[in-house]
Amino acid sequence: MAADDIGLSCLNEKLKPRYGLEFDAELSAHDFYNAYGRSMGFSVRKETYGRNKRTGELTSRLFVCCKEGFGVKDKQDDFTIKPIAETRIRCGAYLSIKLDREKNIFLVSHFVDEHNHPLVMLECGHMLPSQRTLSSSQAIEVDLADESEIPLKSSYELLGRQVGGRESLEYTKRDQKNYLRSKRQKILTYGEAGCLLKIFL
Structure with missing residues (x-):
């Protein structure tokens, strides 16, 4: 052995x-x-x-x-x-x-x-569903790319290149898409709550 x-x-x-x-x-x-x-x-x-x-x-x-x-x-x-x-x-x-x-x-x-x-x-264990996560620093990079209106596919490729290839990322393009969707839903919910507060105040 x-x-x-x-x-x-x-x-x-x-x-x-x-x-x-x-x-x-x-x-x-x-x-x-x-x-x-x-x-x-x-x-x-x-x-x-x-x-x-x-x-x-x-x-x-x-x-x-x-x-x-x-x-x-x-x-x-x-x-x-x-x-x-x-x-x-x-x-x-x-x-x-x-x-x-x-x-x-x-x-x-x-x-x-x-x-x-x-x-x-x-070697592929980091890509298992329960292992894939966006770290806080990666989330910031994803947010910056989204705010710069870089398309999802292009931003995923860009972030992959920064770490030596997409295989080095700890998440997939779908994980990035889900993260952004969840973020937008939270913003929408907060916005709706804000509108209601304005009505009753």
């Missing part, structure tokens, strides 16, 4: 969840499992959770592989040239955590590490 393979194997074992592992918060458990997912080559998704009906306190959470469950039925007809790709294939890998009320911490209660699909190579 090569030195790099040995190092990777040790990293995976260090990140590998185990029964009874403790976390101070749900977010910590998610980040831990997400880091493990990146090292192994799968994306993580939040699934079901439990709450205390009286207090609303989170008592349990299930994290699954993004390929868990059934995909949404494609509503397109048989003549569709490019049908929607199937992304959920009932993968059974998951991690569940449960609140220990006495210690006020979350513990790993179940962990299944068997996937029914090929895993992504480590």
Whole structure:
């Protein structure tokens, strides 16, 4: 076994969840499992959770592989040239955590590490859905390009060149588009609220 393979194997074992592992918060458990997912080559998704009906306190959470469950039925007809790709294939890998009320911490209660699909190579792990994020500095660059009225496709190419290629970006063009859409929706909502305030003041 090569030195790099040995190092990777040790990293995976260090990140590998185990029964009874403790976390101070749900977010910590998610980040831990997400880091493990990146090292192994799968994306993580939040699934079901439990709450205390009286207090609303989170008592349990299930994290699954993004390929868990059934995909949404494609509503397109048989003549569709490019049908929607199937992304959920009932993968059974998951991690569940449960609140220990006495210690006020979350513990790993179940962990299944068997996937029914090929895993992504480590070099491509940063492009998995749960890994793609816009940092604050990247968001500023995207905002500047948008304010300068640079088309989405051109701005994505430009930002990619600044870091040595699009493959070096931690997000896709769709992520950039979704970010801008979300930003515009917030601005629209704020604008509507502002108009209402003017009416009643």
